[in-house]
Amino acid sequence: MNRRLLGSAALALVAVTSLGLPLSAAAADEAPDALIKRLSTDVLNTVKADKSIQGGDITKVIALVDKTVMPNVNFRRMTAAAVGPGWRQATPEQQKRLQEEFKILLVRTYAGALAQVNEQTIQVKPLRADPADKDVLVRTEIVGRGDPIQLDYRLEKTPGDGAGWKIYNLNVLGVWLVETYKGQFAQEINAKGVDGLIASLEARNKSNAGTKG
Template sequence: MSLARRRIIFVLLLVCLPFTAVAEELAGPQQVIQRISDELQVVLMENQARMQEDPAFVYQLANDVLLPHVDFHRVSSLVLGKYWRRATAEQKKAFSREFQRLLVRTYATAFREFQGWEISYAPLRMSEGDSDVSVHTQVKRAGAAPVEVVYRMHIRDGDWKAYDVKIEGISLVTNYRSSFAKEVRRKGMQGLIQRITELNDSRVKQVADKGAS
C-alpha cells in the first residue's frame, strides 16, 4: 500500500465509522469517534453530487470535521520530533498552520472516495482516570480483507482528541516524520515550511481554477 494511499485511508478511518455500534456500549473515546462518524455519514450520503462539483464545500466539510477533534499541536510536535524542539516559536506556529492545511486537504480527497464499511471495536484497555488511550478497531469492507486500525487519543481541553492513527501497524505520524525529516535535513526548517506552503497554495489555486472553469 503506497504512502499516499495510507494517508487517504487514515483520514477516512479517523471519522467515517458506521452506524452499527451502540454508543452507550462504548467507552468515552470510542463514543467520540462514533458520534463524529454518525453525523459525517449523513452529510456524505446526502451531498455526494455536491462533493464532486464543489471543492470549496468539501474543504469546508473537512475543516469542520477535522479541527475540533484532532490535537494539531501534539501531532505537529510528534511529526517533527527533535526538529520541533529546535524550532523557534514562530516556526512552530507556521508549521502547525501549514500542516493543518495539508491534512484538511487530505481529508477532502478522502471524502470524495467515501465508501461504506463496518467497524468493530476491541475492548478498550482503560482505567478510571486514564487520559491517553489506544482505541483498537477492525475495518471490514466488501471484497477486501479486514484492516486493523488503532487510534491514539488523549484528553486535551476536557475532550478526547486524536493525535495519531496506525493502519496495519503503520503510523501516520511516523510516515510524515520520515518525509519531513528528509526535507529539514536538505533545506532546514524554513525550507520545509516553505515547501508545505507552496504545496497548499498550489492546491488552493487548482480549486480556484476548477471553480472558474
Template structure:
C-alpha cells in the same frame, strides 16, 4: 501502501466530528456515537459524493480538525528539530501541516463508498490520559480483509484529541517524520516550511482547476 493509508484513514477520521457537549464521552463512545451520523452526511449528500472540493474542505475544517491536537502531531512529525525551532517557525509548521492534512483527507472523503466502521470495545481506566482506540473498516459484500485503524488519543481539558493514528501498522506521524527529517537535513526548518507552503499552494491550485473544469 501510502495511497491506501490516505484513502482509508480519511474515512475514519471524519467519524471524529461531534457537537460540543458539557460531558466528555469516553473516546471509543465518542467515535461510536458520531460515526454513523457524520458518515450519513457524506453518504446522502450528492455534492460531497460527487467530489465538491469546497464543500468537503468546509466540512473537514469544521467537523474533523477541531478534534486533533495539531501541536502534538506536528511536534512528533518534525521530531528532534522541533526543540530548536523558533516560536514563529513552530506556528508556521503547525499551520502548514494542518492545511496539508485538510487537503489529504478531503481527497480521502470523496472516495468514500459505503464502508462500515467497527469500533472495538475499550477498557478505560478512570485515570487514563492516553488511550488507543482500535477500529476496522469493512466493505460490505467484499471478500477483502478489514482494514485496521488505531487512534492514539489524549485527554485534554476540552475533551479527547487525536495525536496520531495507525493504518495497517503504518503511523501517520512516523510516515511524515522521515520525509520531514530529510527536508530539514537538506534545507533546515525554513526549507521544510517552504516546501510545505509550495505543496499546499500547488494542491489548492490543482483543486481550483479541477473544480472549474467540473463546472463546465
C-alpha cells in the same frame, strides 16, 4: 498508497476533522471508545448525504476542517510529533505556519478519496484500558468491501476547561500518520532548516491544488 488504503485514511481524517462538533456536558465525560463510535457513525452519515464531499470538493472539505477541527483534536501535538526535534527550534510564528501547511497537506491528500468510503461502516473493538488511564488506543475496523481495514486512534485525556479526550495520532493498516511524515520532515529540516520545511510544504500544497483543480 492504494485507493482502498487512501479511502480508509480519508475516513480517518474526516473523523478527526469532525470531532470539533459541539459536545454537551454529558458528552464531555464520554468514554473514548464511545466517542469514536458515535462520531465515526456521524461522519459516515454526513459523507453519504453530501455529494460534493464524496466528489472531493476541496473547498468544502477545507471549510469543514476550518470550522470544526480544533476543540477535540490536539493538532499542535500531532504536528509537533511529525516535525520532531525541529519543532523545538521553531519560533511561534514558524510553528503556526507548520500547523497550517500540514493541515492543508493532509486535507488535500485525502479529500479526493472520500467517495471510496461512503458504503462502509465502522466497528469499534473492546477498549483495553484502565478507567484511570490518560492515554488510550481505540481500535476500530472499517467494514464494507473486501477485508476489514484496521483504523486505530490514539487519544489523550486533557484537564482544565477543555477537558475531554483528544486525538493526536491515527493508524491505518499498521501505518501511523505521524510516523509517515516524520522521516520526510526530518530530512527537509536537516537540509534546509525549519523555513525550508515550511517552503517545501507550501510548494507541495500549491502543486496539489494545481493537480486537483
